[in-house]
Every structure is written in structure tokens, then in C-alpha cells.
Amino acid sequence: MPENEQAPDTEKPTSPFDLEDSDLYSKYLLFSRGEMLFVLRALQQKGCMITAHFDHGKSFFLTSLVDVDGDEDQLIFDYGSNEEMNRKVAGADKVIFTSSLDKVKVQFTLPGITPITHEQRPAFSGNLPESILRLQRREYYRLSTPVANPLKCFVPLADGILETTVLDISGGGIGLMLPADRKDFAADSAFANCKLELPEEGTIVFNMIVRNAFFQSNKTGNSYLRAGCEFDNLSGAKLAAIQRYITRIERERKARESGML
Structure with a gap:
């Protein structure tokens, strides 16, 4: 499915990202810089598709990690194919990224991402997250x-x-x-x-x-x-x-x- 803007759930409007804040999943959170860089680089190297949610979960687009710069603690994401969605996410104050790495769910949050030019191509830049949720599907x-x-x-x-x-x-x-x-x-x-x-x-x-x-x-x-x-x-x-x-x-x-x- 192409990038799309979602309509809110018909249920009571709650955050669709309760997993990241739930005490039930706190034991699956990574805080170590080294561990987080390892997971992020694996996502990049394997070309994993990443879903980026914003606007309180009502909008999303598909992207991938283009580069993980450990020296600058900077992440470079691929630009979306929908220009309107790119413009909207550039103004978002919170973006939640989810992916799957070797059948393990990976999720992290960034306080916004910035449009940049990377290797002469449009891209998005964000800082290293404070934590990463890594949830084994076998749970x-x-x-x-x-x-x-x-x-x-x-x-x-x-x-x-x-x-x-x-x-x-x-x-x-x-x-x-x-x-x-x-x-x-x-x-x-x-x-x-x-x-x-x-x-x-x-x-x-x-x-x-x-x-x-x-x-x-x-x-x-x-x-x-x-x-x-x-x-x-x-x-x-x-x-x-x-x-x-x-x-x-x-x-x-x-x-x-x-x-x-």
C-alpha cells in the first residue's frame, strides 16, 4: 500500500503505541548506545522496511535506514515517494518507527526528523533514540x-x-x-x-x-x-x-x- 493518511479508529481515541510505554514490555527496552547502534545497523544492512507513524498515529509512510552514523549519533532515513506526506512528517514533533528484524519486532521514537540532502538525494535525518523496544515474536x-x-x-x-x-x-x-x-x-x-x-x-x-x-x-x-x-x-x-x-x-x-x- 502506498503512503497514506489514516482515519482515526472508530473506538475511543487512544494512542496506538501503548507498547512503548507499557511496564509489561519494559524488560525488552534497550538503553545501551552500543546495543542500539547494533540493532539499527542491522536494520540498515538488511534493508528492512520501516513504518514511520506520526500525527498521533493517523498518518504513516514506509521508509528504510540509509545510514547510521555512530560518530555523530545520526540516523539517515530514505525519503518517501509521497511529497505531501514528506512535508507533513517534516513538521511532526513525534515520529514512531517500527520494523521487523529476523522476526523480532523493533520500535523506537524520535522527536521529529529533518529533511536533508544525503549523497545528492533527499532524505530525512534524526538523532539516535533514547531507547529501542526489541520484542521477540516467540513471546x-x-x-x-x-x-x-x-x-x-x-x-x-x-x-x-x-x-x-x-x-x-x-x-x-x-x-x-x-x-x-x-x-x-x-x-x-x-x-x-x-x-x-x-x-x-x-x-x-x-x-x-x-x-x-x-x-x-x-x-x-x-x-x-x-x-x-x-x-x-x-x-x-x-x-x-x-x-x-x-x-x-x-x-x-x-x-x-x-x-x-
Whole structure:
């Protein structure tokens, strides 16, 4: 998905970046300058796509790290392809960056970034962050969703709302079953204002990034596209709702297996 300006969630307007401030995740914060430089340079060297959020989470664009200058504690980010979005982010007083490094979520915040010229090309400059959140995806338990009553995810696309079946879910993301002919779910594609209907928990609205997509066949031999998607800055309240759903379904599954249901 190209750079886009988001509409606010229809839920109570809270920050979508609760992870960075939550005591629950404080043990995953890096404060050492050396450790932070190591993570940032790895993001640069591997060419990891980075989502930059600003305007209280209502706007974002995709970028990458062009250079990490340890001597000056300066970060150079690639310029966006949308000039209006570049102009808006240049005036933002807070930008939150998220990415994935070897299946580990990486997030950090900068008090704004500045347009510059780097190697004769437009770019953005920012200082080394005060801390970096590095959250292992394996911290999340992944649940295969019930076949009899599958979860539904609704993804806004250019040609309308796509209703998809959720194959599995965790606090870090979801696996989606998609028509085999979909061409818009390539790795690193970003989708905003998706909706997930959680029984007994209600509907949550979220952003997500496709991390992998490949073809599979079901029991009847029909092919479909399976997309592994990562939640992008899921709020603490929404994460808690997903974890409650997973816990309840797993409890019910174990009860059936033991003959209690």
C-alpha cells in the first residue's frame, strides 16, 4: 500500500503505541548506545522496511535506514515517494518507527526528523533514540482458529472491503486465507483500518504489514494464498482483547479434549 493518511479508529481515541510505554514490555527496552547502534545497523544492512507513524498515529509512510552514523549519533532515513506526506512528517514533533528484524519486532521514537540532502538525494535525518523496544515474536502464543466458527478479518482495498478467513492468531499477528489470484498481499505491503471480529470481545480496528505470503492447498486440493501479517503498533487494550480470546478458545479446546464439554 502506498503512503497514506489514516482515519482515526472508530473506538475511543487512544494512542496506538501503548507498547512503548507499557511496564509489561519494559524488560525488552534497550538503553545501551552500543546495543542500539547494533540493532539499527542491522536494520540498515538488511534493508528492512520501516513504518514511520506520526500525527498521533493517523498518518504513516514506509521508509528504510540509509545510514547510521555512530560518530555523530545520526540516523539517515530514505525519503518517501509521497511529497505531501514528506512535508507533513517534516513538521511532526513525534515520529514512531517500527520494523521487523529476523522476526523480532523493533520500535523506537524520535522527536521529529529533518529533511536533508544525503549523497545528492533527499532524505530525512534524526538523532539516535533514547531507547529501542526489541520484542521477540516467540513471546506470543499462536492459536489455530476454530474451523467450525472461523474468525473473519475485513481488509480495506482499492476495489472494496475484502472479507478473509483468519487461519491463526497471536498477539503479534494473524495468518489469512486469501483468494489465490490476489496480487496486493506481497511481503511488506501495509494495510490500514482492518477489522477483526472477536467473539465475546467485539470488533478491533488495526493496521498490519504482510511479512510473508505463499500458496497452499486445502483438503479438497484447491489452492489459496496464505499471508502472514504482523500487527503494526497494536494498542495495549486491543492486545489484551486478543489474548483473552486466545485463552478462552484454548481453554474450551482442552475441555473438549478431556471430555468436560
